[in-house]
Amino acid sequence: MAALLRAGLLLSIVLSFTSAQFVPAPTDLISTTGYLNLSVRYKEVPTGICELDPNVKSYSGYVDVDENQHIFFWFFEARNQDPSTAPLTTWINGGPGSSSMIGLFQELGPCGIDIDGNVINNPYSWSNASNMLFIDEPTQVGFSYSIPVPGYVNDQSGDIIVLPNATCPGYAASTGSCGTYSYPNETLTANSTDAAAPNFWKTLQGFMGAFPQYSRKEYHFATESYGGHYGPVFNEYTESQNAFIRNGSLPGAHLISLATVLIGNGWYDPLIQYQAYYNFTVFPGNTYDYLPFNSSSEDQMFNNLYGPGNCVDQIRDCAIRGINEICSAADNFCANEVENLYDVYLHRDEYDFRELQPDPFPYSFYVDYLNTPAVQAAIGAYQNFSESSNAVGTAFGTTGDDGREVSTVQDMLKLINQNVTVMMYTGDADYNCNWFGGEAVSNEIGAPGFSTAGYTNISTPDSVVHGQVKQSGAFSFVRIYESGHEVPFYQPLASLAIFERAISRTDIATGKRNVTGSYKTRGSLKSTYREGNTTVQFSVLDADATYNTTTNRPNPMGNETSVERRAPGHAQKRFKPSW
Numbered sequence: 001m002a003a004l005l006r007a008g009l010l011l012s013i014v015l016s017f018t019s020a021q022f023v024p025a026p027t028d029l030i031s032t033t034g035y036l037n038l039s040v041r042y043k044e045v046p047t048g049i050c051e052l053d054p055n056v057k058s059y060s061g062y063v064d065v066d067e068n069q070h071i072f073f074w075f076f077e078a079r080n081q082d083p084s085t086a087p088l089t090t091w092i093n094g095g096p097g098s099s100s101m102i103g104l105f106q107e108l109g110p111c112g113i114d115i116d117g118n119v120i121n122n123p124y125s126w127s128n129a130s131n132m133l134f135i136d137e138p139t140q141v142g143f144s145y146s147i148p149v150p151g152y153v154n155d156q157s158g159d160i161i162v163l164p165n166a167t168c169p170g171y172a173a174s175t176g177s178c179g180t181y182s183y184p185n186e187t188l189t190a191n192s193t194d195a196a197a198p199n200f201w202k203t204l205q206g207f208m209g210a211f212p213q214y215s216r217k218e219y220h221f222a223t224e225s226y227g228g229h230y231g232p233v234f235n236e237y238t239e240s241q242n243a244f245i246r247n248g249s250l251p252g253a254h255l256i257s258l259a260t261v262l263i264g265n266g267w268y269d270p271l272i273q274y275q276a277y278y279n280f281t282v283f284p285g286n287t288y289d290y291l292p293f294n295s296s297s298e299d300q301m302f303n304n305l306y307g308p309g310n311c312v313d314q315i316r317d318c319a320i321r322g323i324n325e326i327c328s329a330a331d332n333f334c335a336n337e338v339e340n341l342y343d344v345y346l347h348r349d350e351y352d353f354r355e356l357q358p359d360p361f362p363y364s365f366y367v368d369y370l371n372t373p374a375v376q377a378a379i380g381a382y383q384n385f386s387e388s389s390n391a392v393g394t395a396f397g398t399t400g401d402d403g404r405e406v407s408t409v410q411d412m413l414k415l416i417n418q419n420v421t422v423m424m425y426t427g428d429a430d431y432n433c434n435w436f437g438g439e440a441v442s443n444e445i446g447a448p449g450f451s452t453a454g455y456t457n458i459s460t461p462d463s464v465v466h467g468q469v470k471q472s473g474a475f476s477f478v479r480i481y482e483s484g485h486e487v488p489f490y491q492p493l494a495s496l497a498i499f500e501r502a503i504s505r506t507d508i509a510t511g512k513r514n515v516t517g518s519y520k521t522r523g524s525l526k527s528t529y530r531e532g533n534t535t536v537q538f539s540v541l542d543a544d545a546t547y548n549t550t551t552n553r554p555n556p557m558g559n560e561t562s563v564e565r566r567a568p569g570h571a572q573k574r575f576k577p578s579w
Contacts, residue, residue: 020152023376023382026381028380034210036202039063040063040206040210041064043061045058050105050109056110057077058075061380062144062380063205070139071136071144071202073134073207074101074134075133075134075211079125084213088130088219088220089219090220090222091104091132092230094227094229094230094266095226096193096196096392101387102486105366105370107495108499111125114365117368117369124495126488130499130503135200137203138190143381145182147183147185148182150162150164152168153175153181159184160182180382180383186398189389191398191399196230201237205253220261221260221262223266224265228267228441229408232408232415242256264485265432265435269405270315270404271315281298286429289532290533290536292345293341304341315330315331318331318400324399327399327401328398339432352427352484356538356541361489367386413447416445421475423476423502424478425480425498426479427485427487428480429483429490432485439527447472447475449472454522456470460494467494471507471508471519474515478508482552544557
């Protein structure tokens with residue numbers, strides 16, 4: 001998956017800076033101190049920048065977690081309840097290197113941005129149920145910065161080229177990307193999941209100390225995509241720090257009691273999930289009744305997975321030897337020779353199998369919005385915004401982190417045994433982190449009683465069955481129908497419902513029962529519902545197409561182009577980088 005990440009990062013970075021500019025350092029941030037004596041700088045964000053309700057406050061700013069490492073956060077009070085007693089939920093996107101502004105603006109935050117650049121309300125925001133804290137992690141992701149420098153993006157390599165001063169010379173002007181960036185030194189960010197965990201924990205320490213009125217003894221953590229690595233490892237790191245706090249070894253630190261971990265379409269275990277690409281496209285095949293490959297391509301994928309010395313053997317060798325170069329090479333091989341066959345032959349969106357490339361969903365209008373001077377001044381930004389960081393993706397690639405299981409599966413079981421509510425939820429139209437792989441990981445974890453639980457329908461206020469859940473005690477695996485990678489975009493009502501149920505520790509199926517260790521869903525051992533191919537698109541959509549979350553397909557426009565007449569290649573792939 002790492003090789004595809006780098007290919008996508010290039011296009012993402014170039015597109016993100018079509019309206020870049022040199023960003024003046026903010027002068028109106030309020031300075032305070034968080035726990036661990038961490039410096040925190042923040043400001044209240046004016047109503048209308050995102051949240052439209054003047055009675056709901058939001059704050060953005062930075063926690064200075066280390067020298068030249070400044071982590072950006074954007075906090076929103078809960079709606080329709082007292083924020084001083086509302087739960088606190090942290091959201092981070094994956095990547096590695098993807099900004100949490102993706103989750104905020106495309107999925108579950110209080111607002112979105114329309115095609116005209118207008119702020120629009122999200123009635124299904126997760127802030128309806130919780131205070132929400134969005135964090136750009138690690139350093140150099142999104143608005144998080146190392147050392148702000150003038151520069152531009154090489155539109156061939158994606159590299160940030162540092163300029164001598166804040167003027168745009170002729171050789172850079174043609175890129176349209178002159179602006180302020182983080183100094184792209186890979187030593188000023190994390191290069192693995194384990195290495196990223198401490199600064200995430202420090203960010204929480206800084207925020208909770210600066211905003212004690214919003215900091216509960218318990219808190220909830222939500223993520224997606226590469227969050228399948230981040231979620232288990234970051235939170236088990238937090239639990240290990242809590243042990244030091246309890247024995248007095250970390251004076252000045254705040255005990256953070258984790259209550260819930262939610263992971264959407266996560267990347268947990270590469271050995272399982274690289275094989276799941278074959279399961280999704282060949283055998284047993286996806287539930288949309290569309291097997292896309294011809295027999296030759298099917299044979300090619302099988303051989304590239306299971307042939308001697310190929311993907312499975314290399315990933316196993318990485319697990320045994322643990323050498324960075326071995327793991328990096330293994331991950332690159334599997335990404336290029338297994339996962340990438342989908343892109344080479346099909347020209348479909350990896351993150352929503354139903355759509356052809358370029359896919360206009362979820363909407364990316366927010367990227368230009370966040371690169372306007374007025375918005376950057378309103379949130380106290382130090383640099384331009386990009387959806388993904390080339391430096392972070394490259395740094396993680398050097399250690400082969402994507403090709404390692406690290407300790408994700410073991411840490412998930414540890415969290416479950418520590419009485420943490422853990423929910424894995426998956427949109428079943430996602431190829432990239434598909435639900436077959438996610439389901440296999442859920443079984444691999446070995447949660448008590450889970451092997452004998454069954455799938456049951458999820459009920460929601462609209463009386464539509466949007467998916468099924470398999471749950472034992474506080475651990476659940478959720479399959480959401482007619483949804484791509486970013487579930488809250490495609491199924492907003494269902495995603496808000498399961499979020500509310502998870503953080504309130506009620507059953508995911510109905511939200512009516514308090515969950516105890518003996519709770520277990522009853523039903524078939526496999527989720528067998530098949531959507532059929534009525535929502536699978538066979539024409540390229542217009543860039544200004546809109547998605548209908550009731551019909552689960554694009555709204556009619558009449559201007560779609562036949563795939564036979566317009567089949568974009570991989571170089572044109574629209575990158576949605578939050579896996």
